[in-house]
Amino acid sequence: MQESKQTSTTATTKASLTLREMLRSDIEGVVSVENICFVDPFPRDSFDYVFTQTHKQQHAFVLSTGKTPLEGVVVGYVMVECGEQKAEILSIAVRPDFRGQGGAATLLKCALQTAKDLKCNVCSLHVLVSNVTAQRVYTKLGFHRVARAQYYYGTSDGPQKGDALVMECKLVEQIEGKDKKIEQDVSGKKHGTLLQCPLCESSRCTYSSLSLLVVCDDCDHQWEREND
């Protein structure tokens, strides 16, 4: 991957952070965020790969406290892999002292826009079943659960704890007049009070207007709702 000509874009976080494509000089900072945020962090090689890959499929973006790449420190990053039609969020993290300020949302929107620009029509990700915080961020950005992957994360805490939810966000193409306008599906809204789980009777259930699949927030039971 060539280093970006784009050095900064408008940051939309509540804190004054700069969003930009990751540069080689950011790797140290990204590794530091990774090590703080994960118990099983990606090794440095995973980030070096963004710059050595033959086909530019992996893209990474950082949030920094500095206005230019020479200033400030990296406080968050996202890495997305864009294939022929499908994209996957490989990782996202924000340093604990910068959380709750819209950092992850800004990074995710940037990754989704990149995937759309590269003609992907769906973006997926894996998230630990117990990582409810990250799931909230994803749901807010239009992701909905499509499956559960057993033993996805190797963990010594037992198989249940290593299970991942697979979440997807459709990147929808809409034809508007002569212009082809690509819009992100942000319809993965909660409609919690409208449906009740047939198993545990919880009314905290999630579905997207693009899918009939409903997932219970409490017991993870999945079923198909009636068409509207």
Ligand SMILES: CC(C)(COP(=O)(O)OP(=O)(O)OC[C@H]1O[C@@H](n2cnc3c(N)ncnc32)[C@H](O)[C@@H]1OP(=O)(O)O)[C@@H](O)C(=O)NCCC(=O)NCCS
């Ligand atoms: C998950 C993570 C990236 C979120 O980062 P963040 O910058 O705090 O997230 P944001 O501030 O952009 O949150 C976006 C939305 O998610 C929701 N959200 C985020 N954190 C939340 C929390 N602790 N509780 C409830 N809702 C939360 C909010 O609705 C928020 O929207 P709002 O700002 O309009 O209220 C961060 O917690 C993190 O780095 N965790 C460790 C690494 C990790 O788990 N990565 C994901 C691996 S799959």
